[in-house]
Amino acid sequence: EGNKKECRGALIVLEGLDRSGKSSQCSRLVSYLEGQGIHAELWRFPDRTTNVGQMISAYLTNASQLDDHTIHLLFSANRWEKRSLMETKLKTGTTLIVDRYSYSGVAFSAAKGLDIQWCKAPEIGLLAPDLVAYLDISPEKASERGGYGNERYEKLEFQKKVAESYKALHDVSWKVVDACQPIEDVEKKLQEIVVDCVTECQKGKPISTLWY
Numbered sequence: 330e331g332n333k334k335e336c337r338g339a340l341i342v343l344e345g346l347d348r349s350g351k352s353s354q355c356s357r358l359v360s361y362l363e364g365q366g367i368h369a370e371l372w373r374f375p376d377r378t379t380n381v382g383q384m385i386s387a388y389l390t391n392a393s394q395l396d397d398h399t400i401h402l403l404f405s406a407n408r409w410e411k412r413s414l415m416e417t418k419l420k421t422g423t424t425l426i427v428d429r430y431s432y433s434g435v436a437f438s439a440a441k442g443l444d445i446q447w448c449k450a451p452e453i454g455l456l457a458p459d460l461v462a463y464l465d466i467s468p469e470k471a472s473e474r475g476g477y478g479n480e481r482y483e484k485l486e487f488q489k490k491v492a493e494s495y496k497a498l499h500d501v502s503w504k505v506v507d508a509c510q511p512i513e514d515v516e517k518k519l520q521e522i523v524v525d526c527v528t529e530c531q532k533g534k535p536i537s538t539l540w541y
């Protein structure tokens with residue numbers, strides 16, 4: 330009976346400030362896992378391909394203006410619209426490497442001054458990650474990497490506030506990886522913790538929901 334459960338995929342989330350290296354590490358992880366024979370897909374939030382995602386994208390590029398609460402709920406809706414596909418993928422054995430999730434949702438809105446509990450509420454019932462890896466870098470160091478684009482939140486002063494709200498959210502289950510190490514060292518560290526997590530999930534660790 331238990332056999333089918335034993336091969337579920339893992340829900341793995343990478344979080345961190347802009348320019349912390351999340352996106353490149355996510356792609357490297359997917360290639361690595363595939364090479365190890367572990368079926369994996371790269372996901373990201375916001376998912377700008379949906380209708381809700383297009384509203385989010387317009388907001389981020391300053392093509393539209395929205396009240397802070399409204400955009401917060403759209404980011405959440407963008408995760409809710411992907412929830413059932415996410416669950417199906419996990420149950421059929423696909424590991425998902427996700428670039429940002431509910432923690433970005435709370436950290437960025439709380440950085441604007443919204444109440445943390447209010448920000449967390451719409452995330453209740455979404456699938457809980459099996460692993461949150463936080464790519465740790467100071468806002469100053471991240472901004473020195475250059476390449477902030479022109480999107481709404483890509484400014485040092487705001488990133489400092491985001492760093493503070495990530496600290497408030499952070500709990501002991503997060504794996505904090507020093508994102509200032511050479512890229513290959515970050516990659517190695519992530520590979521270790523991710524493989525451990527995939528193994529645990531294969532052994533039948535149940536899927537749970539936010540917030541635990």
Ligand code: FDM
Pocket residue numbers: 347374375389404405428429430431433434435437438482483
């Ligand atoms: N962001 C991302 C939020 O404000 N809330 C969310 O729920 C998510 C998932 O959107 F500045 C912010 C974080 C970032 C911006 O993200 C776009 P990418 O990773 O740069 O596309």
Ligand code: MG
Pocket residue numbers: 347480
């Ligand atoms: Mg960005």
